Amino acid sequence: MAMADFFSVEFMRDILAAHNTTNRLLKPPLFHPKRNDFIPQLKVQEHCSFLYNSDQQNNTDVSMENPIKNIDDVMTLTQADMEKVNSHLKSQLNSDVVLINQIAAYIINNGGKRLRPVLHVLLAQALGYQGDEHINLAAVIELIHTATLLHDDVVDESEMRRGEKTSHEIWGNSASVLVGDFLYSKSFQMMVKADSMRVMKILSDATNKISEGEVQQLLNIGNLEISEADYFQIIANKTAKLFEAACELAGVIAGKGDETIKELGQFGMFLGTAFQIADDVLDYTADDESLGKNLGDDFNEGKLTLPLIFLLKNGTQAQQQTISQAIEHPELADFEAIKNMVIQTEAIEYTLGQAQNYSNKAKRSLNVINDSKAKSGLEFVCDYAWKRTV
Numbered sequence: 001m002a003m004a005d006f007f008s009v010e011f012m013r014d015i016l017a018a019h020n021t022t023n024r025l026l027k028p029p030l031f032h033p034k035r036n037d038f039i040p041q042l043k044v045q046e047h048c049s050f051l052y053n054s055d056q057q058n059n060t061d062v063s064m065e066n067p068i069k070n071i072d073d074v075m076t077l078t079q080a081d082m083e084k085v086n087s088h089l090k091s092q093l094n095s096d097v098v099l100i101n102q103i104a105a106y107i108i109n110n111g112g113k114r115l116r117p118v119l120h121v122l123l124a125q126a127l128g129y130q131g132d133e134h135i136n137l138a139a140v141i142e143l144i145h146t147a148t149l150l151h152d153d154v155v156d157e158s159e160m161r162r163g164e165k166t167s168h169e170i171w172g173n174s175a176s177v178l179v180g181d182f183l184y185s186k187s188f189q190m191m192v193k194a195d196s197m198r199v200m201k202i203l204s205d206a207t208n209k210i211s212e213g214e215v216q217q218l219l220n221i222g223n224l225e226i227s228e229a230d231y232f233q234i235i236a237n238k239t240a241k242l243f244e245a246a247c248e249l250a251g252v253i254a255g256k257g258d259e260t261i262k263e264l265g266q267f268g269m270f271l272g273t274a275f276q277i278a279d280d281v282l283d284y285t286a287d288d289e290s291l292g293k294n295l296g297d298d299f300n301e302g303k304l305t306l307p308l309i310f311l312l313k314n315g316t317q318a319q320q321q322t323i324s325q326a327i328e329h330p331e332l333a334d335f336e337a338i339k340n341m342v343i344q345t346e347a348i349e350y351t352l353g354q355a356q357n358y359s360n361k362a363k364r365s366l367n368v369i370n371d372s373k374a375k376s377g378l379e380f381v382c383d384y385a386w387k388r389t390v
């Protein structure tokens, strides 16, 4: 595909079609959000499950100019480092308290895309970094992410994560929250090993902002007045901040100047924003089996994400009323009906358009880096962040 076609209306239509073909609109959900009697047997592939996605959409060329043609190529670039990151991660999780090991191993061995550590490692490569600090820092970043997931699933009352029952569904909320705390504090023990105040500051600021974002989100549950600006503030804090930290840290260990580090942070912020917007679309459009999470978690929690915020402002009066009633009376709400309504409007196209804008901004921030295969990998990840189906 030529670059000129890449941002065309036709291309956007293809992306939307790919999203829609993954929907199972006519079939009952595989795992209804509030049903507790079916444990899905699927297993998300360990280590970078997204890299194994057979879906053509995630594996097709995005640009003739990019030598990185699919996500497997990104995997090849980072494989050696990511194997070290994974073994380091596992070696750090040995507590005398058996329950801690059980829960930590459960969530970490269930895989996940490892996108944040992959980014950190790829960026370190692109900057020509020669040391081994990136292995420990990548593990720290993934551990912080894992801790937020344990807490987030309790708060969101989510029942499925990485293709398995969530930890709190098995061990209960208290155990999940406490082991989340264990993982946070473990990550701080590990980051101290970097012996750098700057590293400590970036990571402690990011962790603090993530908590702020999650609380801001909680305060906006059921808030039909939530603005786009509020939404973007929340996702910047709860999600993009950790991407920002992962990218800034690569600049720090590679000894780059303040201006470059700031630009790398911007890259992470834009990319993380695109990634979360896409996540919010997937909560309506994905195939829950391949996503490894139940669709409708956001809606069922009264969380108004960009597709609904768009419709509340731009939808017909009937659409606005349907959403308001569903949010105000969750006991009467039918997610399947809401989902079908959302998909049939321009809400998804608009929201994915926003994600694409952030992805393009992220690409522009990469101008501070010299061309290399690793940089091409980073450009590919920018596209993946908003086009992904998992």
Ligand code: IPE
Residues within 6 Å of the ligand: 111, 112, 113, 114, 115, 162, 239, 275, 276, 279, 390
């Ligand atoms: C989930 O992140 C939380 C969000 C910020 C959307 P990921 O989609 O990266 O989750 P895993 O690690 O791959 O499971």
Ligand code: IPE
Residues within 6 Å of the ligand: 148, 149, 152, 153, 156, 158, 238, 239, 279, 280, 293, 297
């Ligand atoms: C991301 O938001 C939460 C964190 C940053 C921890 P979501 O609540 O949308 O993430 P998922 O969908 O549960 O993975």
Ligand code: MG
Residues within 6 Å of the ligand: 152, 153, 156, 158, 297
């Ligand atoms: Mg959640």
Ligand code: MG
Residues within 6 Å of the ligand: 279, 280, 283, 298
């Ligand atoms: Mg989500």
